Amino acid sequence: MEFFGYLLAMYRYSPMDLQFVNERVAEFRDQVRRRNAGELSEDEFRPLRLMNGLYMQRHAYMLRVAIPYGFLNSTQMRKLGAIAEKYDRGFGHFTTRQNLQYNWLKLEEVPDLLQELADVEMNGIQTSGNCVRNITSDPYAGVARDELLDCRPYCEILRQYVALHPEFMYLPRKFKIAFSGATEDRAATEFHDIGIKAVHGPSGELGFQVLVGGGLGRTPRIGQVVREFLPLEDLVSYTEAILRVYNLHGRRDNKFKARIKILVGALGIDEFRRQVEAEWAPIAGEKLDEERVSAVVRQFNDVVFDVTAATDQRFRERALTDTSFRRWIERNVKPHRVPGYNVVLVSLKRPKIAPGDVFTHEFDALADLMDRYNQGYCTALYNQNVCLQYVRNADLEAVYDALATLGMATGNMGTIQDLICCPGLDFCSLANASSIPIAKQLIERFADLDEAYEYGTVDIKMSGCINACGHHHVGDIGILGIDKHGAEFYQIAIGGSPGTGPGDPASLAEIIGPAVALDAVIDTVERIMDHYVEVRRGAESFRDAVRRVGVADFKQYLAGVTA
Amino acid sequence: MTDETKTGKDGTGVAKQRTETVIRPESMILDKAIVASFTTLLLEPDPGAAAGPGTCIPLVGWLERRDAGLDLRGIGVIANGADDLAGLEAHLMDVPVIALQFPVFSDGRAYSHTYRLRKTWRYPGPIIAFGDVLRDQLLYMSRVGINGFYMRADQKLEESLAAFRLYSAYYQYNDVAR
Numbered sequence A: 001m002e003f004f005g006y007l008l009a010m011y012r013y014s015p016m017d018l019q020f021v022n023e024r025v026a027e028f029r030d031q032v033r034r035r036n037a038g039e040l041s042e043d044e045f046r047p048l049r050l051m052n053g054l055y056m057q058r059h060a061y062m063l064r065v066a067i068p069y070g071f072l073n074s075t076q077m078r079k080l081g082a083i084a085e086k087y088d089r090g091f092g093h094f095t096t097r098q099n100l101q102y103n104w105l106k107l108e109e110v111p112d113l114l115q116e117l118a119d120v121e122m123n124g125i126q127t128s129g130n131c132v133r134n135i136t137s138d139p140y141a142g143v144a145r146d147e148l149l150d151c152r153p154y155c156e157i158l159r160q161y162v163a164l165h166p167e168f169m170y171l172p173r174k175f176k177i178a179f180s181g182a183t184e185d186r187a188a189t190e191f192h193d194i195g196i197k198a199v200h201g202p203s204g205e206l207g208f209q210v211l212v213g214g215g216l217g218r219t220p221r222i223g224q225v226v227r228e229f230l231p232l233e234d235l236v237s238y239t240e241a242i243l244r245v246y247n248l249h250g251r252r253d254n255k256f257k258a259r260i261k262i263l264v265g266a267l268g269i270d271e272f273r274r275q276v277e278a279e280w281a282p283i284a285g286e287k288l289d290e291e292r293v294s295a296v297v298r299q300f301n302d303v304v305f306d307v308t309a310a311t312d313q314r315f316r317e318r319a320l321t322d323t324s325f326r327r328w329i330e331r332n333v334k335p336h337r338v339p340g341y342n343v344v345l346v347s348l349k350r351p352k353i354a355p356g357d358v359f360t361h362e363f364d365a366l367a368d369l370m371d372r373y374n375q376g377y378c379t380a381l382y383n384q385n386v387c388l389q390y391v392r393n394a395d396l397e398a399v400y401d402a403l404a405t406l407g408m409a410t411g412n413m414g415t416i417q418d419l420i421c422c423p424g425l426d427f428c429s430l431a432n433a434s435s436i437p438i439a440k441q442l443i444e445r446f447a448d449l450d451e452a453y454e455y456g457t458v459d460i461k462m463s464g465c466i467n468a469c470g471h472h473h474v475g476d477i478g479i480l481g482i483d484k485h486g487a488e489f490y491q492i493a494i495g496g497s498p499g500t501g502p503g504d505p506a507s508l509a510e511i512i513g514p515a516v517a518l519d520a521v522i523d524t525v526e527r528i529m530d531h532y533v534e535v536r537r538g539a540e541s542f543r544d545a546v547r548r549v550g551v552a553d554f555k556q557y558l559a560g561v562t563a
Numbered sequence B: 001m002t003d004e005t006k007t008g009k010d011g012t013g014v015a016k017q018r019t020e021t022v023i024r025p026e027s028m029i030l031d032k033a034i035v036a037s038f039t040t041l042l043l044e045p046d047p048g049a050a051a052g053p054g055t056c057i058p059l060v061g062w063l064e065r066r067d068a069g070l071d072l073r074g075i076g077v078i079a080n081g082a083d084d085l086a087g088l089e090a091h092l093m094d095v096p097v098i099a100l101q102f103p104v105f106s107d108g109r110a111y112s113h114t115y116r117l118r119k120t121w122r123y124p125g126p127i128i129a130f131g132d133v134l135r136d137q138l139l140y141m142s143r144v145g146i147n148g149f150y151m152r153a154d155q156k157l158e159e160s161l162a163a164f165r166l167y168s169a170y171y172q173y174n175d176v177a178r
């Protein structure tokens, strides 16, 4: 176990990192120049820009900026706001995968934008393209109470290893890796191409369990165990073996069948494992040496804690009289491994604003809060909120008051209002249907917190098309936009879960009836909640109730009320 | 936000197959310099008597000749992504040159073939990339161990050399240094 007094905060660039990112910007600047001069065709340019995070959307170019392990410092936060103002339309969008996106960019300005990001140790490298994408981890890494291992140094070693890895930049398809180091899996490792969980080995030593072939999208699959226990020191070589098998044998004739989950399905996990082990054998001697691990650990800043923080309990007095504050404490403030400290969720689920959107002045305001109360940091969460993870008891009230003025202190975390959605038809060129407008309607419909609390913890996830960027397969309620004869329709499913641990196994949501029109989505969600309230036992959560009575029961109920 | 990424130009992964069956550009890049090309690629499954010193022939044909005890002196091997190169391992010391095909630049299988050739099997001879070989992938090809390039006809060789000077250091510690 780690010790109080100091924990790892945020990775700082080494001189090598800085030089690498600068050189990457220079390379891309030249590619943009050649594209504009007609020396590169769009087909040739597309993968080059995607590997720098740049997409062509419905209206303009979109840039996806990586936020490694979700960590941001206040300088970066201010820069993100300044970039939103200078290059975009005054806002940025936190995504469902700990990234930030700008939606209204001009191609010729992107190299300058990337340089500004590089200046504050940020980039968009490998946030898209058929390569290993930015690696994600438990958003509460370093502060979670149930943590066995802060995986981030290992994530970072792997990130460096795959950064412009010459062999793996043209894989059959994109490749996502996630780590979880705690007993509760908050990183959805079961739904990644490779999912890596910290576990104890036969003699109590720490290592990793490795899952492979999970994923959402049009063919959702839960990952399967390819290796029960991998010593920490074998992380890189074993990952390399998996990537090599996939690069050689993953399908390239059909992009919809090109993900590793299809290869694993076709071979069966046992044969896949055999091939990986065979590929691994000649390189299994390439161990991570301790010096390499500690060199990376040294690049993480430390956070220092005040051991007397727990003695301050004044916030409890205000909670007695101020209902909104009490609700905020109950829903938005989470326990910290250090007594007297708190993880404060900053709600980006606000009426009339797309989930995850932040405006220029808010970036600045958040940066100020980070500096004053959170040692200069914050973390972006996969559910499109951010969190301040080092808030002392003594500062809770001040943080609450400041967030309240930004509309970010509503005690709605984990409630039905705390939904996530992809950009959908508003921005994405692949969308079949809107998701942001529906999200706004839902937040408005369930704006009454008393009602929201009545429903307990409910996780709504929405995607504008089958690609599932809104992770609808793993929502308590999953909403998928489809195109029905040119009209926007929505398929509604319930019973999904990303799988947070033994008591909550991963499951895919099941469809509860015919797709409904745009104006019927809210009604359907209401009816689902009605039925939940009817069937639940005591304080049973929505997820548990659905598991107990079965999706069919809800299906029947809905068919009855609409008949 | 998925994905504009494409596997092949027509979505099949095998876009724009070359129709030429004999490939020998005037110049090539070898060990980061422009030189006259030194081998002729005969892509016909059975090039017959055309095969001889200074040519490369497809893997299957090469192995057949080998098994038949025919003279293979000076004849190199052509392989594509789908080939299984393991059958070549035992004979690698007799192979003067290996040419790997990139049917489309986004098909990355040849990178892993190169890795095995260089790192696992320690093949010391030249490996040439041909097909959809473009400036923007040269560095990856070179770093994984390809040292010869028959670039696509429209590519400017002199300018392409800039690709080797883009970065001053890399993260990977198992680069095949060539």
Ligand code: SF4
Binding pocket: A422, A423, A424, A425, A428, A429, A430, A431, A432, A463, A464, A465, A466, A467, A468, A469, A470, B001, B002, B003
């Ligand atoms: S789920 Fe579909 S509509 Fe939504 S962002 Fe992804 S690709 Fe676009």
